Amino acid sequence: MERTLIIAKPDAVQRGLVGEIIKRLESKGLKLIGMKMSGLDETVLRTHYAEHVEKSFYTGLEQFMKSSPVVLMAWEGFECIDSVRTIVGATNPRQAAPGSIRGDLAIGVGRNLIHASDSKANGEREVSIFFENKELFDYDKSEYMHLYEDFERK
Secondary structure, three states: OEEEEEEEOHHHHHOOOHHHHHHHHHHHOOEEEEEEEEOOOHHHHHHHOHHHOOOOOHHHHHHHHOOOOEEEEEEEEOOHHHHHHHHHOOOOHHHOOOOOHHHHHOOEOOEOOEEEOOOHHHHHHHHHHHOOHHHOOOOOOOOHHHHOOHHHOO
16 A cells, blocks of 8 residues: 655645545545644755755745644555545646646645645655654555455555
């Protein structure tokens, strides 16, 4: 099973959209394995967004991500990275498909509600930045037998 990190960004928290984000991921059949609310500091943001630190938009991104608490979530599922990226929609909400979180609920690229891991490797790396192993839960979801074929549950 793949893991992905979801961050409900300050705009999602302030607009009361965290429940809607969770609902859409749960409705897809993904498994929530960790969740917490947190304020983010410069150190963790620079680790998480390491590939963006030198880019012109980074200072504004860091200020925004520190402006309010966020909700950090770890999700798991068969090939969940692709599923989550589809549910979340394009980074620029004006280009995101209708029916996606960003397509339905956001309009500005700098306030696009949600971060989602973009690869299996980044999913593992990002989850480990924000969660200790003891904060992640391994449990059986009885609905998996109705969602996945046998080989997908392994």
